Amino acid sequence: MNLYTYASPANFYVLAGKLVPWFAWGTGIFTVWGLYIAFFLAPTDFQQSEAYRIIFIHVPAAWMSMFIYLVMAFWGAIGLAFNTRLSFMMARALAPTGAIFTFIALWTGAWWGKPMWGAWWVWDARLTSELILLFLYVGIIALWAAIDDIKRGDRAGSLLTLIGAINVPIIYFSVKWWNTLHQGASVSLTKAPSMAATMLQGMLVLAIAAWLYTITVALIRVRRIILERERQTEWVKALLEKET
Amino acid sequence: MEWASWSEFWNMGGYGFYVWGSYGVTAACIAVEVYLLKRAAGDTRRRLKRMQQWEEQ
Numbered sequence: 001m002n003l004y005t006y007a008s009p010a011n012f013y014v015l016a017g018k019l020v021p022w023f024a025w026g027t028g029i030f031t032v033w034g035l036y037i038a039f040f041l042a043p044t045d046f047q048q049s050e051a052y053r054i055i056f057i058h059v060p061a062a063w064m065s066m067f068i069y070l071v072m073a074f075w076g077a078i079g080l081a082f083n084t085r086l087s088f089m090m091a092r093a094l095a096p097t098g099a100i101f102t103f104i105a106l107w108t109g110a111w112w113g114k115p116m117w118g119a120w121w122v123w124d125a126r127l128t129s130e131l132i133l134l135f136l137y138v139g140i141i142a143l144w145a146a147i148d149d150i151k152r153g154d155r156a157g158s159l160l161t162l163i164g165a166i167n168v169p170i171i172y173f174s175v176k177w178w179n180t181l182h183q184g185a186s187v188s189l190t191k192a193p194s195m196a197a198t199m200l201q202g203m204l205v206l207a208i209a210a211w212l213y214t215i216t217v218a219l220i221r222v223r224r225i226i227l228e229r230e231r232q233t234e235w236v237k238a239l240l241e242k243e244t
Numbered sequence: 245m246e247w248a249s250w251s252e253f254w255n256m257g258g259y260g261f262y263v264w265g266s267y268g269v270t271a272a273c274i275a276v277e278v279y280l281l282k283r284a285a286g287d288t289r290r291r292l293k294r295m296q297q298w299e300e301q
Contacts, residue, residue: 039253040246040247044257049257049258049259050256050257050258050259050263051256051257051259051262051263053256053263054262054263054266054267057266057267057270058266061270096277097277100273100274100277103273104269104270104273107266107269107270108266108269108270111262111265111266111269112262112266114262115259115262213274217277217278217281220281220285221281223285224284224285224288227288227289227292228288228292231292231295231296236292237296240289240292240293240296241296243289243293
C-alpha cells in the first residue's frame, strides 16, 4: 500500500470515516478514566485543598491550545510548500477545536485564579499571550470565512497561522522570561515533575483524552470539508446518490 | 481520595463553585461543539443533495 494514497481526499474521506468511531470510543474511555483519577484517586492538595482539581482540565486544555496551533501551522506550511489540498483542509478542520481549548484554558484559569490569587484576570505575560492565541484563532477562522475563493483563502489563512506561530513559544516560555503571577511549569521534559504521581497521571490521561477528542472532531470536520470541495466529482455524486 | 458523602463531594472543600464552574463550562463547550458538528454534517449533506438534484433536471 502506498502511503500517498491517503493524500487523495477521496481515499482519505473513507479512511477518516472508518477511524472516527475508534477515536470517539477512545475519547470516552480516557475521559471517564481520567475523571475517575481526578476526583477519586488524586489526593487533596496540602496548599490548595480541592480547588487544585481544576488543573486536570486546565493544563490539558492549555497544552492542546498550543499544540493544535502548531499542528495547524505545520499543515499550513505543507500546504503552502507543496500545494496539497488535504493539508489546507486539515488546518481548517482543526481551528475551531483549537479556539475552544484556548477558551477553556482561559476560563478554567480565571476560575482557578479567583480563589487562589484573588483575581479572575491579571494582565500578566502568560495570561495575555494565551489571550492573544485566542484572538489569533478567531482571526484565522474569520479570515477563512471572509474569503470566498477557496485557494486564496487557504493560502491567506495559512500564512496568518504561520506568522502567529511566533506566539506559541512566547506563551510557553512566558513564565520563565517574565515575572508572572502564573506558576512555572509543573511538568517539563528536562526535570522531574513537581507534583504527586497520581495528580500527574490524571493530567496525562485527560491530556490523551483531549488528543483523542481533537482527532475525532477534526476528522468529522475534515470529511465535511472534503464533501463540500469535491462536490463536482463523480465519487461524491455517487456517494450522495447511494444514500438517497 | 475518599469522600465521606456526596454533599462533601459537591462542596469540594468549599471550592465547589470554582471547581464545578470550570468543569461545567468545559463540558458545555464540548457539548455545543459536538452538537454543531452533527447539525452541520446533516445540513451539508442535504444541501449537496439538493444541488445535485437541480443539476440533474
